[in-house]
Amino acid sequence: MIEMFHVYKAYPGDPPVLTDINLRVEKGEFLFLTGPSGAGKTTLLKLIFCAEEATRGQILVGGRNVARIRESAIPFLRRNIGVVFQDFKLLPHRTVEDNVALALDVLGVPRLQARERVRGMLKRVGLEHKADVLPLKLSGGEQQRVVLARALVNEPTLLLADEPTGNLDPVRTLEIMDLLRDVNVRGTTVLVATHDSTLLSRYQKRTVRLEAGHIVSDEDGVKAARRMVGA
DSSP: EEEEEEEEETTSSSSSEEEEEEEEEEEEEEEEEOOOSSSSHHHHHHHTTTTSSOSSSEETTTEEEGGGOOOOGHHHHHHHHHEEEEOOOOOOOOOHHHHHHHHHHHOOOHHHHHHHHHHHHHHHHTOGGGGGGGGGGHHHHHHHHHHHHHHTTTTTSEEESSSTTTSSSSHHHHHHHHHHHHHHHTEEEEEEOOOOHHHHHHHOOOEEEEETTEEEEEEOOOHHHHHHHOO
């Protein structure tokens, strides 16, 4: 599903954000990206989504080299990728339902079918009662769940989530993580960037740790969980 070969990312005048990244993620895998703030987790996800361009290296997503993809081809690539980033990018003057439906409108899904799917997804994230509310009327945690619903409503083959539980209370955090796990079981490849060690211990998925732009460890979930608790 994803292959990265000797990938670098740097901005003029600044130290490299990512250095010699080599990573392979299989189709249907669930992977945690972890590490301190500034380690490069968000940038790595943005390279996969073509929101940033690599300075050097090759990136394959579904067999396509996104490091060399034409700009005109990027929207087609993104149709199969769900994205949850920390900057929500919700349309402030459109309702929750309209924001979630946007992904389906772009794909040309018939309106009635789209609305049924949107309502079902809002129910899954616990926001069916907020369908007609504007985003600015929601809490940060509720906005986070709207973004997640928007990312999942078109049933993507790949989901990229950057701190998807960062604004949620512990109960809602587990509900959202269980939803991501269920989506993964159904076949979606899931990459979650998080610094929350309790999630890594609870879900025990493959964990790749970044520090200062380098991959410093790549462990299966059980081994990573044991190391975190000092076993």
